[in-house]
Amino acid sequence: MTITALPTDLLISHFAGKLSFETDASDVHADQESGAAFVLVDSRGQAAWSQGRIVGAMHMPTAEIADRAPREIPLHVPVVTYCWGPGCNGSTRAALEFAKLGYRVKEMIGGFEYWAREGYPVEDDHGPVLRAKDPLTAPLDAITCDC
Numbered sequence: 001m002t003i004t005a006l007p008t009d010l011l012i013s014h015f016a017g018k019l020s021f022e023t024d025a026s027d028v029h030a031d032q033e034s035g036a037a038f039v040l041v042d043s044r045g046q047a048a049w050s051q052g053r054i055v056g057a058m059h060m061p062t063a064e065i066a067d068r069a070p071r072e073i074p075l076h077v078p079v080v081t082y083c084w085g086p087g088c089n090g091s092t093r094a095a096l097e098f099a100k101l102g103y104r105v106k107e108m109i110g111g112f113e114y115w116a117r118e119g120y121p122v123e124d125d126h127g128p129v130l131r132a133k134d135p136l137t138a139p140l141d142a143i144t145c146d147c
Contacts, residue, residue, distance in 0.1 A: 043094035055121035085113030
C-alpha cells in the first residue's frame with residue numbers, strides 16, 4: 001500500500017468533518033447515560049424494529065421522516081440516526097432526510113449491530129434482550145475502549 005502525502009490542513013479538515021457527521025455506539029450510550037438532549041432515531045422498517053432495537057430509540061422509518069419529524073421532534077433538538085449496521089446505508093439516507101428539514105443530525109456508525117455487539121441495552125416487542133459483549137467489538141473488562 002502506498003500512502004500519498006497529503007497536506008496536513010486537508011487531512012485535518014477531512015477527519016474533523018467525519019467527526020462532525022458521525023458518532024458511534026459508545027458515544028451515543030455515554031450521551032444517553034449523561035442525560036444529553038437528543039433523539040435517537042431507528043430508521044428501519046417495522047419488522048426490524050419489532051425484532052430488536054436500542055432502548056430509548058424512536059421508531060421513524062426513513063420514508064416517514066419528512067411527514068412525521070416536524071410534528072414529533074422539535075427542530076432545535078439534535079438527532080442521531082441508525083439502521084442495521086455497517087453494511088447498510090439506511091442511517092445515511094435517514095440523516096439526509098433530517099438534514100433536508102434543517103435538523104442538526106449525526107449518523108451512528110456501526111448501527112444496531114454494533115450497539116448490540118458492544119453490549120448496550122436492547123429490547124424487542126417482548127421486553128429487554130440480554131446480550132453479552134462481543135470481545136471483537138468491545139473490551140470485556142472496561143467501560144470504554146479509550147479510543
